[in-house]
Amino acid sequence: MTIVTSAPPTHSTPVALARTFLAGGVTGTTLAALVVGVVVESVPLFVTGLVLPAVYGLLRFLAGRPRRAREAAVVPRTALAMIESLKAVGGDTGDIPVKFDLTVAPDDASAYRVEFRQNINLVDLPDYRPGGILVVRYPPDQPWRVKIVKRPTPEWEDRAAAAHLDSAPGPATVSEPPEGGAFDLVALLGLLLGAAAVVLLFRVELFEQETTAAPSSSSTTSVSSTSSSTVESALSGTVSLGPGQSFLDDGELRRAVNSLTAGKDPLQAITVVVQERLLSVVFSPAGVPAPQFDPLSLPYERLPALVKEARTTLGVHAPQTWQITADGLTGSLTIKVGVTGAEGTASLEADGQGQVVRRTPAR
Structure with a gap:
């Protein structure tokens, strides 16, 4: 079976490539500023290396507000799902991450399989068993971003209690489309250019350090x-x-x-x-x-x-x-x-x- 989404993954756009390049550049500049700042004993450069990631993070947060607002405005779909299997993957107190394999059965589309992780309180873990029926939500254009609704409305709670679902076959599993190798190359290029820029700006001081230390x-x-x-x-x-x-x-x-x-x-x-x-x-x-x-x-x-x-x-x-x-x-x-x-x-x-x-x- 094939799941058709209404929009392409956002990480495949040129804007996402530009963000990846910028993130790589900030990482390279930060690491180079910290190391070079220590070598040439430049406190301003070292402090720049400490402050730059925080400034970049703040700008990234502010720039992402319109996108987050658009995503928040999208009404998620609600559906019934059956637990195929589950496995706790870490932790022994409080909320622990659990890996779920579900069959999701939307009212207006074919059933599909999906694997994801969600934190479940250790006290509530016995309520989740293979074959159990759950209520889930997911964005209509990203069916792999499934989240279990822990407190469904009475209507959905009644539907889950009375429902019986058949398992979807393994080939019906959906997952987030993987990023291409272009993202790795762009990130590496940004990192190298960011580090090279700092080294070139302070090459005189670095060479003086080597000359002084050589004897x-x-x-x-x-x-x-x-x-x-x-x-x-x-x-x-x-x-x-x-x-x-x-x-x-x-x-x-x-x-x-x-x-x-x-x-x-x-x-x-x-x-x-x-x-x-x-x-x-x-x-x-x-x-x-x-x-x-x-x-x-x-x-x-x-x-x-x-x-x-x-x-x-x-x-x-x-x-x-x-x-x-x-x-x-x-x-x-x-x-x-x-x-x-x-x-x-x-x-x-x-x-x-x-x-x-x-x-x-x-x-």
Whole structure:
């Protein structure tokens, strides 16, 4: 069966491509401003890197108000649906995300299958069982954006109690049309151009930093071996592992961070970024009032478990990459674990003790 929508997905328009390019540019400019600001010890540039995402977010919010108003004006359709299957995908208290597979039976169209996630209170979870009849709503032009109506009107409640629905076949499953590869290319182009613009504007100061640091054997070192390589400067450090190794191996990440801080005065970090075989640390320069934290205080024993949870519970079934980012930009240590795959990008956030405080499933 084919579901025909009345409007094309909004993310396929040139305006959406422009927004993606702008978002990539802001991301690249922000990261470059933070790193370059630390390297050249420019407080205004560093503050610009902190403020730019907030300004962009505010402008994006204001620009999106007309669109949100139009979407709010669209009357959603109400229909009956039958639970084919359900599975809790995380959490053990309060509202937990539940993955539903439903057969939706509109009054004026053919039945179809849809999979989606919705938070359900743990106390109410026993009310949802395979074969149960629910009342759902969805935008008429986006049938995959189904939401369960937890408190339907008496009329729909009576219809649900008396209804019997047949399962729609698997081929009738609808889902949000995937974004094309053009969006990834546009975002990458924006990121590279944003970062390049900052580096070019401050290339003189950066070259002066390299020239000044070059004669000092203590400020720049490079150590290579068959298993890993380390590159250090006064305000940053990078450790690369060889093939077959991972920073999720027992004790590997802690040893790498210790190698960047050993034999030096206590160093505070601005950011710590970890990938499968790459560790990058940006240190805070002395006297610069920047959000910072002790890189040795990270809950290293919890990080492999956080990565595993992000890879298995957020809807990315075959994760291709993962990344841990630790920073103190919000005033307290925050650890974000992101994963990407065919389903998109998902992430979870944890506090300084490695306890998960927020989950963002793939959509």
